[in-house]
Amino acid sequence: MTSVPVGIPRRLLEFIIDGEAVRTPEGSTILDACRAAGKDIPTLCHSDTLTPRSTCRMCVVEVAGAGSLVPACSRRAEPGMEVGTATDRVRHSRKVLLELLASSADLSTTPRAAEWIEEYGARPDRFGPDAARSDEPPKVDNELYVRDHGKCILCRRCVDVCGNQGLHTFAISVSGRGFAARVAMEHDAPLTDSACVYCGNCIDVCPTGALSFRSEFEMRAAGTWDESTQTSTTTVCAHCGVGCGLTVHVQDNEIVKVTSPQDGPVTRSSLCIKGRFGYQHVQNRD
Template identity: 75%
Template sequence: MTVTALGVPRRMLAIRLDGEETRVPEGATVLDACRAAGRDVPVLCHGEALAPRSTCRLCVVEVEGSPALVPACSRGVEPGMEVRTDTERVRHSRRTVLELLASAVDLSTTPGVAGWIDEYGARPDRFGPAAARLDEGTRVDNDLYAREPGKCILCRRCVDACGEERQHTFAISVSGRGFGARVTVEHDAPLTESACVYCGNCVDVCPTGALSFRSEFDRRAAGTWDETAQTRTTTVCGYCGVGCGLTLHVQDNEIVKVTSPPDDPVTHGNLCIKGRFGHQDVQNRG
């Protein structure tokens, strides 16, 4: 007889979300509850398979009894909790966050931001042309990915993916303070002189395009990158016997990017250098 472990059942908690009662599993976050109820709560620094850092503060909501707005991505639900997601106080906070971020960094390749700026009436230009910006040059020192510091919002997702939450390589970290803080390798050396193993997990979790695959970077520079024209095919990596799940992004009959589903039971979104970048032989037409 085969016994299947189902895990510990979680009780359901009743909360009120924008005046409507909803039930969510114990241990869920307010963001989980919002998504389950169809509430569109914007997020930047939050990502699947990574612990929430509550860095960007874009997902803040009002919770009855809390004197300050709370980040939905990390606040756990409690029985009887009263949550409001679209009050003027919440909208004002999100509008200000968007204005501060968009006035300081380039968010042109950040999915969803243009729509949020329009939805919340954000005006990043109101700070004027003299507003300090992270106008730093692009770093392309290898054949696999590019770094654009001017797009970085310091969410630290790449640091977590490189460190104890995923790869355990610890090749990158945040150095400096205040407006001078940057994600760098040791001594700000070229990536090729660091401990980087080129797994690309940091690129995969970057929400703004500050880290991008070289194939995407080159196509964007040439004006040929078009996600709407790309197909996605899920398959299994053939380099070894682990059985990692891959998603092949194909445009113009060419693999332009390889990712892995966050819910894949083997990878949980992580890949090694072979799985993520070793696809050149597939399209070698020589």
């Protein structure tokens, strides 16, 4: 019988969340502890497979004794800490953040964005029609995926997964400053002339739909995209012997996109161009 190595158990520490005592493994973030306790903390820039950047600040919570609100995604839990996840100060911060984000970017394809805007009473329209928005049309320059800068919130998740936290391709980075900041190729070159290998891992981590599958983009434009009728099946990629896990999304008996489970033991949500986009042979009815 093969033995399975077990890591050293982590000591449990105790602290307070919204007046209730909770216990969490040492080294856990406040966000980890809140989720384990059933607290619904909104996040946008956070990903379970990437190192937290604390960029969007949607997950901020109030810690007793701290001078400012702290990001739950990166702040480690400490013994005796008292955390408030829905205080007036926290709710006001999230409300203003949602107003700023929704006034400067299109959040129509951001999961739960409309729910949060209603929950926190955010009014993005109060900044008026002159709020800074990208008027750049979506870039449809290849057959695999589409880039829509109007939906980008500069969370940098795509930059990280393309760089030293993922494929180490470094095909994209943030260019410009202030309102002119945007995710771009080196020297703003066309995607086809860049170092991009079309793995599509950036699509998987994008929280707003600024990066989307060409198939999804065209179906949304045609009004036929319907996630409520889609089914998803997790399987193993058959293109090679590595054994990458992938999730096949099907609508009307057609594969509409392929994603990768974040908890995949082989590649931790990464796929290559074949695994993510090479599914046409499955649908070949001839």
